[in-house]
Structures are given as C-alpha cells and as structure tokens.
Amino acid sequence: MEKLLTIAGSDSSGGAGIQADLKTFSALGTYGMSVITAITAQNTQGVFGVQDVEEEIIYKQIEAIFTDIDVDAVKIGMVSKSNTIETIVNALKKFKAKNIVVDPVMVSKSGYHLLKSEAKKSLIEKLIPIAKIVTPNIFEAEVITGIEIKDIKDMEKAAKKIYGLGPQYVLVKGGHLSHEPIDILYNGEKFNYYRAVRIETKNTHGTGCTLSSAIGVYLAKGFSVDKAVEKAKDYITSAISKSFPLGKGVGPVHHFYSWW
Numbered sequence: 001m002e003k004l005l006t007i008a009g010s011d012s013s014g015g016a017g018i019q020a021d022l023k024t025f026s027a028l029g030t031y032g033m034s035v036i037t038a039i040t041a042q043n044t045q046g047v048f049g050v051q052d053v054e055e056e057i058i059y060k061q062i063e064a065i066f067t068d069i070d071v072d073a074v075k076i077g078m079v080s081k082s083n084t085i086e087t088i089v090n091a092l093k094k095f096k097a098k099n100i101v102v103d104p105v106m107v108s109k110s111g112y113h114l115l116k117s118e119a120k121k122s123l124i125e126k127l128i129p130i131a132k133i134v135t136p137n138i139f140e141a142e143v144i145t146g147i148e149i150k151d152i153k154d155m156e157k158a159a160k161k162i163y164g165l166g167p168q169y170v171l172v173k174g175g176h177l178s179h180e181p182i183d184i185l186y187n188g189e190k191f192n193y194y195r196a197v198r199i200e201t202k203n204t205h206g207t208g209c210t211l212s213s214a215i216g217v218y219l220a221k222g223f224s225v226d227k228a229v230e231k232a233k234d235y236i237t238s239a240i241s242k243s244f245p246l247g248k249g250v251g252p253v254h255h256f257y258s259w260w
C-alpha cells in the first residue's frame with residue numbers, strides 16, 4: 001500500500017484541510033499520515049479562529065515520520081506563516097521527500113485568510129520551487145504572478161510565470177471561472193487541458209484540497225504527472241457530483257462516493 005503524507009491545517013468541520021486529505025488517501029486505497037501546521041475553528045459557514053502549531057513540533061512530526069516510514073508522496077496545504085514554510089522546506093530537503101504536491105492555500109471559500117501576508121514571499125520563493133506540481137486556483141495564480149486572469153489565455157500566461165519559479169509542473173485550476181471548470185497543466189514545454197462539465201451545486205467545500213491529495217495518490221502509485229492529474233480530475237468531478245448538504249453553508253464533496 002502506498003504511503004502518503006499531508007502537511008496541512010485541520011478543518012474542524014471535516015470538509016477541507018487535513019481531514020479532506022486523509023479521506024481522499026483512504027478512499028483511493030492508500031495509507032494516510034498527517035503533519036498538522038495549524039488548527040482552524042471552521043464549519044460550513046466560515047472560519048472563526050486559527051491557532052498555528054509551533055515550528056518545533058511541526059519539525060518533530062516530519063522527523064518522526066521520515067525517520068521511520070518510506071513516504072511515497074507528500075501533499076502540502078495550509079502553511080499559514082513564513083517560519084512554518086521554512087521549517088517544512090528544510091525538513092523535506094533533509095529527508096529527500098519525493099512527489100511533493102503543493103496546494104498554495106491562501107483564502108478559504110468563505111473569505112478567511114489562511115496564509116498570512118508576510119508568508120507570501122516564502123511561499124513563492126521557497127515552497128513552490130520544491131514542488132513536483134503546484135496547484136493554484138485562479139485567485140492564487142493571480143496573487144503569485146500579478147497577472148489578472150479572465151480566460152484560458154491568461155491561465156496559460158500565469159502557468160508559464162509560475163513554472164519560472166522552479167516547480168516541475170504547474171496546474172492552474174479553473175473552478176472559479178464562469179465557463180466549464182477547465183484546469184491547465186504546464187511542464188515548461190506544453191499545455192494539457194483537463195475539462196469537465198460544471199456541476200451545479202453550492203456544496204464544494206474542500207475541492208482544492210481533495211484534488212491535490214488525489215494527484216499525490218496517483219503520483220505515489222507511479223502514474224506520470226499527466227495521467228495522475230487526469231485521474232485526480234475524474235475523482236474530484238465525481239466527488240463534487242455526489243457532494244451533499246451539511247450544516248447551514250457550503251457542504252463537502254463526497255470522498256467515498258464509490259464505496260457507500
């Protein structure tokens with residue numbers, strides 16, 4: 001069984017963050033492990049507080065795993081602040097982590113800033129360069145590049161600029177554009193386009209976390225990046241199509257749609 005590690009924040013409502021990542025790993029038949037960077041008080045309506053985890057214990061969590069267990073892929077989500085980013089980058093370099101998927105989480109769908117503004121520079125200069133693949137949504141790609149994104153041409157321009165920061169692949173996700181939810185993969189030479197029909201639902205909590213974790217799973221299973229994204233896109237599209245209402249706000253995608 002492939003072994004996956006998520007380094008991310010906890011979502012108390014279970015739809016995004018660490019909880020979404022571990023559900024994705026399990027649903028797709030792999031063994032999931034976690035390093036928690038921050039605890040959020042969150043539900044389907046918003047984020048009501050965040051407590052960051054101290055760098056020392058973040059490092060110790062990573063060390064405990066890598067000194068004992070072979071990790072086939074690492075997914076990185078909410079990283080909150082620059083000291084956390086530096087701790088993670090140094091540790092992953094030290095332990096020669098492979099198949100690193102960076103989801104550059106900045107703002108929750110409910111509008112809460114999960115990345116402090118002081119951490120933007122470290123995310124761009126330190127975390128993104130160690131990624132095998134980085135998966136920004138439209139807003140994140142705009143913040144990283146300074147390019148305003150309105151259509152597929154703008155997504156391509158942003159993907160090229162992000163590629164220049166050092167990751168091996170860039171996937172700009174189009175879930176927030178008004179047309180079909182098309183995602184664009186760039187490897188420095190060519191673009192691949194991943195299309196799906198837009199599912200009309202408000203219950204899309206955790207889409208980005210789930211997609212990036214699923215990409216990690218398929219990389220761990222030995223698929224090429226192109227194929228891993230294709231399979232992860234199929235998974236998230238089905239999980240959104242079976243998403244369900246929970247609480248009073250934005251409900252979660254259904255990670256176990258093919259099991260229950």
Ligand SMILES: Nc1ncnc2c1ncn2[C@@H]1O[C@H](COP(=O)(O)OP(=O)(O)O)[C@@H](O)[C@H]1O
Nearest residue numbers: 137173174175176181182197198199207208211
């Ligand atoms: N309503 C939808 N129907 C189908 N796919 C969607 C929908 N919303 C988002 N997606 C897909 O979900 C994935 C996550 O994208 P996105 O919502 O843009 O990221 P994030 O959650 O990071 O903001 C992408 O593959 C995107 O194309």
Ligand SMILES: Cc1ncc(COP(=O)(O)OP(=O)(O)O)c(N)n1
Nearest residue numbers: 009016017108109205206207208209
């Ligand atoms: C703890 C935590 N991490 C990440 C997110 C963002 O999740 P994402 O899948 O990008 O989208 P939303 O869940 O915000 O819809 C989060 N909310 N919490």
